[in-house]
Amino acid sequence: MSRLDIFTKNKATSIEEELTRGVVRDWANDIVIPMRRQYDEDWKDHKIIEPAFKALMVDLNFQMALFPEEFGGLGSGESDNLATQSCWMFEELARADSGMAVAYGVCTWPIVMIAVKPHINKRLCAEFAPMFLNEDRPVFSALTMTEPQGGSDIENLDLLHGRTIKTTATLDGDEWVINGHKLWPSNTGGLADLMGVVCTTKPGSDDEKDMAFIFVPADTPGVTQGKPYEKTGMATDKNSDVWFENVRVPSWYRAHGPGLDAQYFREVVTLGMLSASFATGVMMNVYEILYDFCSEKTLNNKPLKEHDAIAAELAEIVAGIEASRAAVYRVAEILDRPDLYGPRWSPEIGARARLMKMFVSDRSLKDCEKAMEILAAYGADRQWDIEKHWRDLKIIQLWEGGKQLCQMEGARYFFDCKTL
Ligand SMILES: Cc1cc2nc3c(=O)[nH]c(=O)nc-3n(C[C@H](O)[C@H](O)[C@H](O)COP(=O)(O)OP(=O)(O)OC[C@H]3O[C@@H](n4cnc5c(N)ncnc54)[C@H](O)[C@@H]3O)c2cc1C
Structure with missing residues (x-):
């Protein structure tokens, strides 16, 4: 039983979700989390980072995820829940290291153009799938x-x-x-x-x-x-x-x-907003760290979490995680059900996805800052990994046009703006 099950496991959890999370969580616990503090210094050479990618992308075969089965892939691009299953995976990756979630997510990102229904380009899948299939090294x-x-x-x-x-x-x-x-x-x-x-x-x-x-x-x-x-x-x-x-x-x-090309590129950009699930994955690890810290550390002979002021802040942080995860999976559902909500490349879905990403990144960043305050000096200590997550959450906010483009596209759709 993992502490994370409080967020991810209940009677409605599918076997598919349990399996995906289980495999990635084991990889994270065994390979990434013990090493992640050293990754910062390996930014140029990727000497210690590369084996972790190999374990994920080659040994677990995730680099073939999107390609149709007829080309040797796992066929996720043809599934009815691509967005949702991507979020399961991204949360588990980012809980360990959100940079790995980015790197893995971007490996599949351009492939969306040609390997996701209803616009699979079989000729290009046949051309490029072998690049990924016939290698025993991670292919990016x-x-x-x-x-x-x-x-x-x-x-x-x-x-x-x-x-x-x-x-x-x-x-x-x-x-x-x-x-x-x-x-x-x-x-x-x-x-x-x-x-x-x-x-x-x-x-x-x-x-x-x-x-x-x-x-x-x-x-x-x-x-x-x-x-x-x-x-x-x-x-x-x-x-x-x-x-x-x-x-x-x-x-x-x-x-x-x-x-x-422009139409499906819009879809690619909108799917990129699911990078909000990197932030929820990060916050799930922040929760694990906080749980241990506030249970073990005492103040006036009582565990930290038993003090009203601290418990109140902890409640705010889990409220952020709960609300953010609800928002992420709501947008994933919208993306997975074009029959109900319309095509993934519509401006409406783009706006909703951008607002969700803006909300989740903002809130997670603020909550991580609260976690740092609770850990006090330990919050700034690399040993505890909170400062790593705080740095990474800021980066999640910046890509794909940053907060401002999210604001503009959200306002444009919801207020029918004429000049934005
Ligand atoms: C870790 C990381 C990974 C990345 N990965 C990729 C990748 O895989 N592929 C890729 O092509 N790029 C990638 N990027 C680049 C990223 O997507 C861009 O940096 C981002 O889109 C912003 O572009 P810019 O930096 O050129 O800023 P600019 O576009 O010049 O924006 C400058 C400022 O203006 C704001 N702004 C934007 N639009 C408006 C508006 N309409 N009104 C008012 N203000 C606005 C922006 O939010 C920003 O604050 C990555 C960046 C990072 C940090």
Whole structure:
């Protein structure tokens, strides 16, 4: 019986959920949690981080999760609960190390474009699945969208429709020629094997038919990954610049074609909001740490948790976890039931998912700060891991356009704004 079962186990819990959580929780307890304090120093080389990825992605076969079974995958992209099962997995990963949740999540992220129903591109699945299947090392994908002039604008499709994208794709015979400069994609810094590149076929155009999503194997001539950035946390997620200089790929490496690339890219962005489940996973570990600390530490001969002022703060923290998890799984359900709520790429679902991510990241960050206060000096002590989680939660708030784009897209939909 794990302390976490208080959140994750009841009579309604499916066997599928129990199995997924069980496998990832064992991996986390045995391999990641004992080592995670050393990961910060391994940000550049990933010498001790890499074996943990191998155990997850190769030994447990999770790098094949999304691909259809006919291509050797686990078929999650064809399941009816992709969003929900992703959140189970992300929570368990992030409880141990949220950088690993990012790295793993982004491995599957560009693959969503081609391996998730109702828009499976079988030709591209057949082309790329063997890259992941035939390896006994972790194989990483990257989704390259952010550019030096601003990442948020590229994701702000309903306002800008791809107008600010500077990375170009030009058709030359039966090949795309790609030129551009991307920043920050997870799993770069030399790690990525396959990239999904967000680009434009007509710079400055706000016709979404000109936005293209093209797959580029990272060893294609003209692709350069820079050195990994040194961040405040999440060392297990490597990020760097990526340059594309006259990179040539076959024309059919474009995911779906004019109009549909932009449509399914919206879905990819919205699914990215499920990264809120990284925050709930982190907070589940904060709960475990708090439970032990407040039960063992005494003040005036009584356990800390038996003091009114502390118990009140503990209640606030679990209220945050409970409400955040309810919000995450509500949006996951919406994403899993297009028959009830409409397509995952609609502006409505995008807005709801963004508001959920904004709420959950804000609240988790505040609650983690409260946990640090309760631990007092131990809160700043790396031994206790709370400060690691606090640093990581701040990062979760920043990606995909940060808090502000969540606010703008939420206000735009709910208040029918005309200029945002
Ligand atoms: C750990 C990590 C992982 C990442 N992974 C990836 C990845 O896998 N792929 C990838 O392409 N990128 C990735 N990014 C980049 C990230 O998505 C961008 O940093 C983010 O979208 C913001 O873009 P920007 O940094 O260019 O800031 P800008 O877009 O320049 O934004 C600057 C500020 O303006 C605010 N803002 C945005 N829109 C509006 C608006 N409409 N009105 C008012 N203010 C606004 C922003 O919130 C921000 O505060 C990652 C970043 C981090 C930290």
